[in-house]
Every structure is written in C-alpha cells, then in structure tokens.
Amino acid sequence: MSALGVGVVGCGVISDIYLKNAAVFPQFEIRAVADLRAEAAQAKADEYGSEAMTVEALLARDDIDIVLNLTIPAAHAEIGHRALEAGKHVYSEKPLAGSFEEARALNAAAGAAGLRLGCAPDTFLGGAHQTARALIDAGRIGRAVAGTATLMLPGHEAWHPNPDFYYSQPGGGPMMDMGPYYITAMLNLLGPIARVTALGGRARDSREIATGPRAGAQVPVEVDTHLAGVLEFAQGALVQIATSFDVRAHRHGPLELYGTEGSMTIPDPNRFDGTVELFETGEWRDQPMHHGHGDGNFRGLGLAQMAEAIGSGRPHCASGDLALHALEVMEAMHLAAQEGRAIEITTRCARPAPLAAGLGTGEIALQEEAA
Template identity: 60%
Template sequence: MTASSLGVGIIGCGVISEIYLKRAQTFPQIDVKAVADLNPNAARIRAEAFNVDALTVDALLARDDIDIILNLTIPAAHMDVSMAAVNAGKHVYSEKPLTGTAADARALLSLAAQRGVRVGCAPDTFLGGSHQTARALIDQGKIGTPLAGTATLMLPGHERWHPNPDFYYVRDGGGPLLDMGPYYITAMVNMLGPVSRVSGMGRSSRTTRVIESGPRKGQEIPVTTPTHITGVMEFTSGALVQITTSFDVEAHRHTPLEVYGSEGTLLVPDPNRFDGTVALYRRGEDWQDMPMTHGYGDDNYRGIGIADMADAILNNRPHRASGKLALHVLDVMESLLTATLEQRTIAIQSHCDRPDGLAPNLSVGQIHA
C-alpha cells in the first residue's frame, strides 16, 4: 500500500476478469498484485497475460500487499468469497449481485462494519459518461421535477445463444429481473434516489425452453421462474417508474430508460454500457441529442467502481458503487419478485443515499476531482 494506490487481488479468472485487468492499468488508484481461481490454469493464463502473480485463494487472502479483494467468482460463490475477504481484514468489491439474497447482503455489510473494511459492488456503469450526463441534466432542472419513468429490458431469451442457459430459468436466482435488473435499477437510483415501495405482476410463457446452440442444441430445459415481470417502483422522491424485464419478447422499440418530468423528458441509453446518446425534450422545443458532459463515455470502463472505492478509502470519503447501494438494489429486486408472486405491494426495508455524481470532463484515470 502506498499513499496513492491500493493493492488489489482478484479471485475468479473467468471471462469478465480480462476487462477488469485491462482497465486496472487505466486507474492509478489501484494496483493488481495477484489473481486466483479454483482452476489454476485459468489463474495462470491471466497472470501471464497481465504480469501478475497466480496464487491459491488462501495465499492471495494472506498477502500483506493486497488491500482490496476483487470478487469475480460466479454469483453463487459471491457470499462465501466476500465473507472470507472481510474475515481476512480486506476490503472487498464484488461483481453483481452482491450476494444471493438481501439477508446475506445485510450479514456481509454488518461483518464488514465490525471489521472496519469497506464493501463495494458492480454495476459501475452508472458512472459512465452518458449516465452521468443524464443525471446532471436532471439535477440542472432540464426536465423540471421528475415525475415518472420506464426501465425496459425485453428479449427473446438466452437459450437463443447460450449453450448452457439452464440457470437463467430457475426459481432460485434466475429470470430476467435478477439477470439484468441491477443495471436498470442502479441507473434509476443514480438519477432519482432510493426506492420506497414496489408492486409487480408476472408470468412464465412456457414451462420449458429449447436450447438453440452448442452441443446441447435441441435439448429441453425446465422453466420454474417468471420470464416476464412488470412492476412499478415508487421512489422516495415520489417518482413512479415502470420496470419491465422479459425473456418473452421477440422485438420492441422502447428506449432502455426514460425519465418524465414536469417540463420535459430524457431518453437514457443502455445501462449496461458507459457510452450512448442522451436525448432531451423540453416543452415547446424539438428533441435534442445532448453533448456528453462527463468523461468515461467512449469505451468500456468496468473497474471504475473499484478505482473509486480505492480513491475513497485513501481520501476518507464515501465510495459510489457501495455495498449499501448494491443491497438496496438487491432488496428492490427481491421485493419485486415477491410482489409478483404474491400479488401485493411491498415497502422496501433498506435505504441508501443517492451516490455522489462525478465531476464533469474528468480525464481518463481521474476519479475525484
């Protein structure tokens, strides 16, 4: 650990680890020291490609020069790995979801508070240029008071392209909401603040799906979770946002995110990306594509969240992609699913502060200017 950066150890060397390792070189706030994976060959490949050490998980957790564990394991392992990191006295930043359940997330955050370490979690795409630009336009009053909105993810289903899509269709952790909801809900919390209550309805269009690619092509898999979920999120600000996530829709023309205000409307691009064009309509004017006013909107900057967390630790300030934010988003998703299954409205028990916005026009590598 130096005065300007924190050492990082990565546990989980799957596909997504490559972009994190690449982007770690962008941010001077973090310095990747080592990687680990249950598959030693996967760790060795990443270590050789990025000139870091390949270790066992236990050896990595024991390293004194590693301050933050970047947890890139499969979702089912997030809780165990993050708890091990916290018990080792390390800060931890996890890929989404933070844990499998909101109850587990609360336990993780409670232990972290006891140990005096921080927890962070993806997605960090809300820190991208397009979403920070949209947030700034809302804060500047360009659409007046935000009143409502929509969040829309609709596609035919992952069996079209994924060779092993089984886990997308199981009751425990599957379905379109848990798959991609973190991006959409986090983006809305970034713009509008926390959610106070939700309601929802849903259905499964089919009891089985047929895999359409790979060695299992033609095999049927069971569906045990709703595959089309429509809900309403009421924000503490009073805004009402309709959210629809579906694996049942062949095509549509909805913008991923829209925010409706008393004086205008914002169209906001894909929350799974850092780039895209924000469009603004104001009463009495034509639609305008807005110039991007914030950095990190020209490429894939996954890893900005852990870099911001390191900078926050070094400068004793809150970090933006926080464990409390991730818990709140997980709580909202769980509550939407429960509301769907039980056909009722549910008050959200968790709360988080709206994360601070980034300063405009940051240079690549800068975080807190």
C-alpha cells in the same frame, strides 16, 4: 496516492474486462488471481501478467488491499465474508449476494470491520449516465414524476453454451440478472425506492441450448422470465419497469424520465456511452457529454473510485448500501408478483455523489472535490 493492490477471485468471462481495464486506472493494481479451477486462474495470469494462486493464498497476501469478487452470485456472500475476515476491502460483481438476507449480513459485517464493500454495476458512473444526472440536478426536467425502464430480450440460450444459471439458479431470471443495471441507474438519478409491485410469468418450461458442446440439451426454467411492475420512489416518481427473456423484439428505449418541465431519454444502463436526449421548449435535443468514461467499456470504474475513496477517506459511489437497496427492490418485485400485493422497501440508500466533469480517462474525482 499509490495504487491499492487487488486480488481477483473468479476467473470467468467477466474477469477479462476487469483485468484489461486495470491498465486504464492507476488507482489499483491487479496483483493475483484465483479460481476453483486452477487452470482458469493460470490462463488469466499468463494472459494479463499476473500471478495465479489458491483463494487461501490470495487472501493471506499482505500486498492485497481489495478482493475483487467475480465468482457466481451464489458464492458472492461466502467469498465476501472470507475476504472481510482476512482484513480486505471487497468489491463484488452484481448482485451483492444470492439473497437480500445474505447481502444484509455481508454489508453489516463490512461496517463492523471498518472495511469498504462495493458492488457492480458501475455503469452509472459512465459519461452518459453522469450527463443525465447533471441535467436532473440542474432542474432541466423539473421534478421527476414518472418514467419507464425496459429490458426485454429473447433469452441467452441462443449464444450462451451454459445458460442454466439464467433459468434455474439463485440470481437467475431477467430481473436478478439485468435488473441491477436498470435499478441502480434509477437510484443514481432519483434516490431510494419506497415501494414496489409486480406481476410475473414464464413463456415456457424449458429452453434449448443452441450452441457449444451441449447444443440441443434442454435447460429447465424455474424462475420468472418476464417480470413487470412499478417502482414508487421516495421522492414520489412512479417508474414502470419490465424485464424479460421472452420478447423477440420491441421498440421501447431502455430508460426514460418524465418531469414537470420536460422529458429525458437515457442510454442503455449496461453501457457507459450513448446519447442523452432532452425534450424542452417543444423539441428533442441531443445533449453534449462533459463527463469522462463515456466512449468505451470502463468496467472497473467503480472499483477505481472505491480505491480512490479509500485513499482520500471519502465515501465511494458503488457502495454496499446502494447494492443492498437494489437487491431488496429486485427480490421484493419477485415477492410482489408471487403474492399479488405491493411491498414496502425496508432499506434506504443515499444517492451516490456525482462525479466531476471535464476529467480524462482514468481520472476520478467527486464533483465536490473538484469544486
């Protein structure tokens, strides 16, 4: 298939890895970039050999098939709707929108228009997490009955010059910021979540910026910076999850699953690489990786797979349904913490199809396609 044309809206820090990795994936080609700050778009265009333009001009181009939405979460829904109205498929950074209701409307609009809606994270498509998926599907831990998901950090103000978003804006806080990686990784392994409960809190009311031109300034904290709870999966597994910006150090692994026949440790879901460990027959063993895209940062893999799926007419893995379900789960955890009760999840999503093993960098096929 020929490469689909992609237009990037939003030229912040995250855009660099997508623009860089466009050279890795032949499934798509970056043809234009846009940002509210014209100078930011021009700088990225100059660096990566693209063309800078306004958002309006980008959406009007006939050679752009997919809009890559890299704006801030509060703008995801607005830009997504504008792109769909222009007849473009949309692939967005996480979360899908600033709220579950906004995300549901966006997902419905894509479906009504017959257009694809995709969303990060796509790290679950990397070599490490596809290895874990293959082991689970092969029954190596038996039936998964429990697990843990742990993301605990001291916060971003020590290194980020403008950390306000993480503490005081929609989409902030550790669950909404980093939870998509952990929730999506578990959805890939175990399927949809039926019910959640949680407790939350915050260690302090403000954070001091430590670097950059605003060093010393105080950022108000208006979201929970520590959220801990339980995810009850539709297949029955109970997974404890903790996300925090209040922890200086800890010794918990990112992800673990416990089954009737064995246990598994799974690498950082914010990465594509790492080693999966399996406990069976009385000892832990590192597992070989047979899937591609497990030796580097391959953000854009989900976009490439969606482009491939558009061409072949097959489902794409990092779908709007998957992202919508993950966002409902995260929002429900905050609500559960506020109200002190368990929350039933109203949406369901299919487990994404696994990718085929044995393919090289830039090559993408679903397991069923390669069979």
